[in-house]
Amino acid sequence: MxxxxxxxxxxxxxxxxxxxxxxxxxxxxxxxxxxxxxxxxxxxxxxxxxxxxxxxxxxxxxxxxxxxxxxxxxxxxxxxxxxxxxxxxxxxxxxxxxxxxxxxxxxxxxxxxxxxxxxxxxxxxxxxxxxxxxxxxxxxxxxxxxxxxxxxxxxxxxxxxxxxxxxxxxxxxxxxxxxxxxxxxxxxxxxxxxxxxxxxxxxxxxxxxxxxxxxxxxxxxxxxxxxxxxxxxxxxxxxxxxxxxxxxTPVEEAHLDRPPVVRLDDPLPRDGARAVVLDADGRPYGWLPGAAEAAREHGTTREHGTAPGHGTAPGQDTARRPRTVREGARPMEARVPLGGSLREAFSAMLRYDAGWIAVVDPDGDGRYLGVLTPERLHEALRRSVGGVTPR
Incomplete structure (x- = not known):
């Protein structure tokens, strides 16, 4: 031209x-x-x-x-x-x-x-x-x-x-x-x-x-x-x-992890695994802590040999445990579109102190594609800054 x-x-x-x-x-x-x-x-x-x-x-x-x-x-x-x-x-x-x-x-x-x-x-x-x-x-x-x-x-x-x-x-x-x-x-x-x-x-x-x-x-x-x-x-x-x-340097499919996925109104999964929570349209809503994380957050303890949830002994669970994914979900605010830059992803991870960054479809509907973890992001960053040999 x-x-x-x-x-x-x-x-x-x-x-x-x-x-x-x-x-x-x-x-x-x-x-x-x-x-x-x-x-x-x-x-x-x-x-x-x-x-x-x-x-x-x-x-x-x-x-x-x-x-x-x-x-x-x-x-x-x-x-x-x-x-x-x-x-x-x-x-x-x-x-x-x-x-x-x-x-x-x-x-x-x-x-x-x-x-x-x-x-x-x-x-x-x-x-x-x-x-x-x-x-x-x-x-x-x-x-x-x-x-x-x-x-x-x-x-x-x-x-x-x-x-x-x-x-x-x-x-x-x-x-x-x-x-x-x-x-x-x-x-x-x-x-x-x-x-x-x-x-x-x-x-x-x-x-x-x-x-x-x-x-x-x-x-x-x-x-x-x-x-x-x-x-x-x-x-x-x-x-x-x-x-x-x-x-x-864009975020690519090869950079993504794909942890378990659950829907917003599902019952809590029995396996207690950490998972991404999606809404009815397949967009990221949040994340679900694993069983060990949830137990720590609810302060599950045993005192005087009494199991949690039994009677009124000291140390029993005082907070009602969530029963559905919606009740147990945590927000996942850090997100970038596929094809967005690694700089955007790194900035989002630091800004939200996030363990997971949701990667979404860039075409406008925000459909979930996978997550960037700190390990995957670090690997992508290393490849980016070291991938081209100066002449």
Missing amino acids: IRFEHVTKRYADGTTAVDDLSFEVAEGELVTLVGPSGCGKTTTMKMVNRLVEPTSGRVLVDGRDVTATDPVELRRRIGYVIQQVGLFPHRTVLENTATVPRLLGTGRAAAHARAAELLDLVGLDPRTFGDRYPDQLSGGQRQRVGVARALAADPPVLLMDEPFGAVDPVVRERLQSEFLKLQSRMRKTVLFVTHDLEEAVRLGDRMAVYGHGRIEQLDTPATVLGAPATPYVADFVGADRALRRLSV
């Missing part, structure tokens, strides 16, 4: 911003460009929509040389999101979002309907936010409007220049998550510029690590972190790159 063929950008003062750059971005792929300030990543992106003209070489979008296309027409067909958003302060959120469709000749009613649809898609109710002005929004909300506006004409290509860089870390992480969900549905071809390595790793199908004016390595985040191509890349991604791999 996007192809760079031996592209160089050299300025009049002799500065070379990009030097003999050749790479491709496939249709529906998100490639992050990451590197230090002044390395040429933003210049690269701006040559796609002719905000910067190449000195030599060719940039092609869908097989056409961009220099053979009128720049205004080209830019109307390419979504563009920048750090400072660039919303028109005198226009409402709905009018801002409808800008490009209107410029392309779409009628006002149709353009506003499309804008409302996209605002809803990025998590802004058009009935609440449509009539507001940009200065009435938070930074994160303005960024969402910027993304909606870039998508309004349904462009095949989306250029994003540090779009989440101006918001606080909590909002930034939320915006990244929302954008990943959006991209999974829309599958735009995206060039995403960032100086944040964590963001590049989290978002990119592939990531390009820039040196000065050139790409040192272009590969999947897992490969870049696990097998840096050059000493420069190894230094850039850092000594803790093995830990960063956890963010891009």
Whole structure:
């Protein structure tokens, strides 16, 4: 979809911003460009929509040389999101979002309907936010409007220049998550510029690590972190790159344990085994302690030779034992979707101090698939950080 063929950008003062750059971005792929300030990543992106003209070489979008296309027409067909958003302060959120469709000749009613649809898609109710002005929004909300506006004409290509860089870390992480969900549905071809390595790793199908004016390595985040191509890349991604791999290493079927399973309204199992409790729809409800755990919790003791539950002797059971799974079940709050990252799983285990993490179907119904135990998670972590030998 996007192809760079031996592209160089050299300025009049002799500065070379990009030097003999050749790479491709496939249709529906998100490639992050990451590197230090002044390395040429933003210049690269701006040559796609002719905000910067190449000195030599060719940039092609869908097989056409961009220099053979009128720049205004080209830019109307390419979504563009920048750090400072660039919303028109005198226009409402709905009018801002409808800008490009209107410029392309779409009628006002149709353009506003499309804008409302996209605002809803990025998590802004058009009935609440449509009539507001940009200065009435938070930074994160303005960024969402910027993304909606870039998508309004349904462009095949989306250029994003540090779009989440101006918001606080909590909002930034939320915006990244929302954008990943959006991209999974829309599958735009995206060039995403960032100086944040964590963001590049989290978002990119592939990531390009820039040196000065050139790409040192272009590969999947897992490969870049696990097998840096050059000493420069190894230094850039850092000594803790093995830990960063956890963010891009998915939880897989092979990692799962499958302990006994019981249903919520079943009677307590006779074997007294520890088990996962599922609701009627096959979703994880909780877990059932084994017989030994339950006995310890109920304080079962024997004093003066009297067995628990007999008469009123000291030491008898004072709490009624559960009779059904529902009565005996404990909540199991730690859960991750299959395909979620090992980092998510490790974080959930620490957050909930959990012995089991429920792994569920990622398609939205939350159906139970198995559990991650500390042992299985440790094994997966070891394979992740040690599975690729650096070159």
